[in-house]
Amino acid sequence: MFKLAHDHNEKTKPINETVVKALQDEMDKDPMVVALEADLGDASGFSKIRASHPQQFVEVGIAEANMAGVAAGMSLLGYRPFMHTFSPFAARRCYDQIYLSGAYAHALINIYGSDPGFCAATNGGTHTTFEDVGLMRLIPHSIVVDACDDTQADWTVREFLKLTEGIHYLRANRKAVRKIYEEGSTFVLGKGNIIKEGQDLLIVAAGQLLADVLDATEVLEEKGISVEVIDMFTIKPLDYELLLQEIPGKKAILTIENASIYGGLGSEVNRVVAEKGLGIKVKNIGLEEQFGQVGPVDYLKKAYHLTKEDFIEKAEELLKGE
Amino acid sequence: MNQEELKKIKLFSARIRLDVLKMLTHIGYGHLGGSMSIVELMSVLYGRQLRFDPQNPKWEDRDMVVLSKGHSGPAWYSALAESGFFDKEVLYTLNAGGTILPSHPDRNLTPGVDMTTGSLGQGTSAAAGIALAMKRLHQNDRYVYLICGDGELNEGQCWEAFSFIAHYKLNNCIVFIDENKRQLDGYTKDIIDPQDIKAKMESFGFHTLRVKGDEEQCIDDAINEVKKIKDQAVCIVLDTVKGQGVEYFENLEKNHSVKFTTDELKQAADEAIAKLEETVAKGEQ
Numbered sequence: 001m002f003k004l005a006h007d008h009n010e011k012t013k014p015i016n017e018t019v020v021k022a023l024q025d026e027m028d029k030d031p032m033v034v035a036l037e038a039d040l041g042d043a044s045g046f047s048k049i050r051a052s053h054p055q056q057f058v059e060v061g062i063a064e065a066n067m068a069g070v071a072a073g074m075s076l077l078g079y080r081p082f083m084h085t086f087s088p089f090a091a092r093r094c095y096d097q098i099y100l101s102g103a104y105a106h107a108l109i110n111i112y113g114s115d116p117g118f119c120a121a122t123n124g125g126t127h128t129t130f131e132d133v134g135l136m137r138l139i140p141h142s143i144v145v146d147a148c149d150d151t152q153a154d155w156t157v158r159e160f161l162k163l164t165e166g167i168h169y170l171r172a173n174r175k176a177v178r179k180i181y182e183e184g185s186t187f188v189l190g191k192g193n194i195i196k197e198g199q200d201l202l203i204v205a206a207g208q209l210l211a212d213v214l215d216a217t218e219v220l221e222e223k224g225i226s227v228e229v230i231d232m233f234t235i236k237p238l239d240y241e242l243l244l245q246e247i248p249g250k251k252a253i254l255t256i257e258n259a260s261i262y263g264g265l266g267s268e269v270n271r272v273v274a275e276k277g278l279g280i281k282v283k284n285i286g287l288e289e290q291f292g293q294v295g296p297v298d299y300l301k302k303a304y305h306l307t308k309e310d311f312i313e314k315a316e317e318l319l320k321g322e
Numbered sequence: 323m324n325q326e327e328l329k330k331i332k333l334f335s336a337r338i339r340l341d342v343l344k345m346l347t348h349i350g351y352g353h354l355g356g357s358m359s360i361v362e363l364m365s366v367l368y369g370r371q372l373r374f375d376p377q378n379p380k381w382e383d384r385d386m387v388v389l390s391k392g393h394s395g396p397a398w399y400s401a402l403a404e405s406g407f408f409d410k411e412v413l414y415t416l417n418a419g420g421t422i423l424p425s426h427p428d429r430n431l432t433p434g435v436d437m438t439t440g441s442l443g444q445g446t447s448a449a450a451g452i453a454l455a456m457k458r459l460h461q462n463d464r465y466v467y468l469i470c471g472d473g474e475l476n477e478g479q480c481w482e483a484f485s486f487i488a489h490y491k492l493n494n495c496i497v498f499i500d501e502n503k504r505q506l507d508g509y510t511k512d513i514i515d516p517q518d519i520k521a522k523m524e525s526f527g528f529h530t531l532r533v534k535g536d537e538e539q540c541i542d543d544a545i546n547e548v549k550k551i552k553d554q555a556v557c558i559v560l561d562t563v564k565g566q567g568v569e570y571f572e573n574l575e576k577n578h579s580v581k582f583t584t585d586e587l588k589q590a591a592d593e594a595i596a597k598l599e600e601t602v603a604k605g606e607q
Contacts, residue, residue, distance in 0.1 A: 055458055061489075066447045066482035075452020076386075076429075076437065078457060096441060097479070101448050105438035106430050 002146060002185035002193055008178050008211050016174040018150035019112055020045040022157040023082060025054045028158035034074060035162055036083040038067050044084045044174065046113060047122070064089045068097035072107035076131040080108060080161055087113030088172055091132030103139045103167045108162045111136075116146070116171035117258035118300035119208060120292060128292020134263025136169040137236045143189065144236040146257075146265075147172040151181040152233055159189050169209065178211035180231070192239040194246070198228035201315055202246060204269050206233045209306060213256055216311035225319060238268045246277065252318045253282040256311060260285035283318050285311065323539055327370075331538045333605035334404065335365035335477040339567050340416040340598040342402035345413045347582055347591045353425070356471060357397040359502040359535065363486035363560060364401035365468060366541045376406035385464055386436040386452055388572035390445025390480075391471035391500060392426040393579075399423050399432070404531075407434035443477030446470060450483045453495035462494075469498045473505025476514050481526070488527030488555040495601070496548055497528065500535065502564035520559050528557040535560030536567070564594040568594040 012018075027033045027049070036058045041047035050057045058074075060067040064085050071081035076267065083090070090098070090113040102109040113132055115121070120128040136144045143166065147153040153172045160168040180195070192204075196217055205213045208232055217227040228246060232239060245252065253273070255266035266284030273282055287304060301307045323331065340362045346352035368374070369492035373385045389398050396416065403410045408422070415421040422431045426440025437452070439445040456464050473479060487495050501519055503510055510516050523530040527549050533540040541560065549557035564578070565571035570590040574580070582588050 058454065060486060062481075063482035063486070065443075065479045066450070066486055068448020069444055069479070069483065070454065070486065072453035073437070073448035073453075074455040076448075076452055077455035079455055097447065098443050099445055100438070101444050105428075105448075133344075 002187055003182040004195055005179035006183050006264035008180065008214055010151040010179045011176045011229070011267060012179050014174060014176045015147070015150045015153050015172050016045045016114065018154045019157055019172070019267045020048050021050060022154045024052055026158060026161050027056045028266060031056065034079045034081050036067050036071050036081055038062055038064050038085045038089070042115050043236055044112070046084055051215070063240055064094040065097045068094040068109060070100045072101040072105060075108035080110065080164070082110040082112060082157070084112040084114060086123070086127055087132045088127060088129035090169070091129050095135060098167055099139055101161070103142065106165055107191070108163070108165050110168045111170065112237065113169060114174045116173070116303060117208065117287070118297055118306070119173040119175070119258070121297050124294035130260040130287040130290070130292070131263070132169070133235055133257070133259040133265065136167070137263060139167050142167040142169060142236060143234070144169045145234055146209045147233060148180045148207050148231060149177055151183050151185050152187065155187055162289050164241045169270060177208065180210050187233070190237045190239060191235045192230045192232040192234070192242045193226040194228065195231050196227065196229040198226040199249065200226045200251050200294055201254060201319060202250045202252070203227060203229045203254045203256060204232050204243070206231055206235060206265060207227065208258045210307070212240045212301070212308045213311060214231055215308040216315070219308070219312050220315055225315065227315070232265060235265045235268070240272055243269065243272050245279060247273070247278050250280060254311070254315055254318060255282065255284045257286040258306065261288060281318060281321065283314055285314055291292065323542060328539060331365055331369045334369040334599055334604065335362050335538060336601045336605065337404050338365055338397065338400045340595065340602060341403060341410070341413055342396050343568070343595050343598065344593055345396055345400065345416050346580070346596055347588070347595070348414045349416055351579065351581040352396055352581040353393040353578065354503065354571060355504065356391060356394040356500065358568065358571060359564050359566040360394055360397045360469060360500050361567060362536050362538050363469065363498060363541055364397050366538050368401045368405045370542055371545050372559070374405070374434070376434070379407060383464065386466045388437045388439065388445045388449040388452070388466060388468045389427055389558040390439050390449070390468060391442065391474050392419070392439035392445065395423070395425060395427045398427060398435070402432070402434040413426030419596065434435060442471070442474040442518070443479035446480045450486050450492065453492040454485065454490055456494055457492065464494065465488040466495050467498065468495055469500065470503045471505070472499055472503065472510050472516055472519060473513070475499070475516055475519065484523070484526045484528070491553055493551050493554060493556055495555070496545065497555070499523070499557065499559045499561055501559050502562040502566070504578070523557040523559065528555045530557040530559060532561060533560040535562030567584070570594065
């Protein structure tokens with residue numbers, strides 16, 4: 001059961017610390033849980049695992065392709081590996097290894113791809129990925145989660161560790177962020193959360209933009225637009241049932257993601273609407289033909305039109321046509 | 323090995339080589355060169371060194387094999403069939419739709435295949451992970467045998483894995499490099515010069531031997547020697563010929579993947595098969 005945070009301006013603990021603690025907790029319970037790191041241990045906090053659980057930690061050095069293969073190999077002997085690297089290195093750099101040695105071989109690799117999308121911030125364009133969601137979705141039988149805060153990330157880590165085969169990708173910021181859920185909230189993999197009820201506009205979003213989405217809906221409500229917001233944190237498998245339940249009666253749908261709209265959350269919502277002939281307009285907000293760039297998060301949100309003001313503008317535009 | 327054992331293992335090699343040729347000529351094409359060059363290795367592994375149970379391919383105490391140069395699957399399949407993992411008749415279903423013997427090994431299809439390979443370089447990391455897992459689980463009597471091609475060493479991932487194996491002193495991962503000196507487009511020295519592979523592996527931290535790859539005795543001795551090493555990574559470079567064991571195919575310039583479309587190729591294959599069948603028949607007497 002999830003409980004929304006009382007105050008979405010309250011900051012969480014750093015998400016990476018929460019991920020590390022979740023892993024350490026699960027490692028205490030099960031010696032077959034193992035964490036792998038590619039020389040970003042001080043950046044991710046995985047160095048703490050090297051200290052606390054040396055037999056359940058594997059440093060591979062700056063060798064992501066090897067890391068994925070080693071994880072897959074270890075899983076053949078019953079280990080449940082959780083590898084970390086920055087999201088672009090997980091999604092792009094060792095994609096073939098994750099795909100073949102992991103998924104195709106029916107091995108097991110859990111992946112924490114940190115600082116997705118604009119969260120790369122001052123690490124800049126080379127450390128940015130908007131296509132990780134699409135890429136990971138394309139792997140057969142994969143699971144893709146975009147965690148909005150530390151509570152959701154914690155839960156996801158533990159949920160992934162219940163699984164014994166396949167590719168499970170968790171994208172999450174490392175830093176502390178605005179709280180969406182109260183600590184202790186639990187979720188259901190593959191089920192979206194209605195975090196705000198409404199009648200006119202349906203917003204489907206996940207991850208680091210949820211707080212801004214909630215800010216935008218406050219303003220829209222003041223303007224007389226009733227907005228429903230779904231946190232579709234499990235981007236794959238998407239909660240089709242919830243969409244089919246919540247779409248009828250709405251005037252329009254806005255999908256919002258810190259990712260490319262090609263092959264991301266929005267594209268999958270589009271598919272449902274088209275396939276089921278739901279006859280409703282969908283506007284996908286996200287990245288298109290753009291690379292990452294350097295800058296603080298606020299600057300990047302403005303540059304990529306991912307601010308609360310952008311959401312309000314797009315929502316009004318969308319509804320004007322209806 | 324004594325005389326009797328050597329005779330037995332050479333007969334085993336002949337059987338494996340015969341199976342490879344029959345399998346590939348039956349479907350009319352296949353990765354001939356690189357399959358032939360690891361016949362003696364497969365023979366020694368399955369004939370003498372490996373701990374396995376063909377009735378229980380997933381036996382928890384078994385040794386594991388990762389054929390990172392996965393296109394040589396036919397040689398592995400022949401060894402597995404000859405070792406009783408599946409019926410020899412199945413060999414003729416190589417690459418057929420729905421087969422359990424795909425061109426590149428698949429752990430979810432073939433009994434006896436522990437890791438899926440084919441995209442060169444990737445098996446190295448998987449073997450490293452398997453070896454590390456064995457160590458961490460204190461499975462001190464188990465080995466993982468990693469078989470790489472020399473052309474495959476073009477792939478950077480191999481060197482990531484080798485660095486890892488050496489760093490973690492995974493002596494239980496016995497690395498073989500089939501130095502048959504050719505890859506698909508030609509001689510390795512003309513494609514990207516591999517330089518001195520033995521020296522490279524030594525500089526990467528491996529206790530390295532280089533032996534004749536067509537001599538079962540040499541291969542067996544080398545494996546026994548490296549098994550004595552407990553605190554260092556180990557590697558055996560096999561000095562082989564692509565197409566090993568049949569002079570015509572050794573001399574065939576492009577023999578990575580052969581299509582038996584010409585009369586000359588078919589005749590050479592038939593002759594080799596006849597000769598091997600004779601050898602096997604004699605050996606069984």
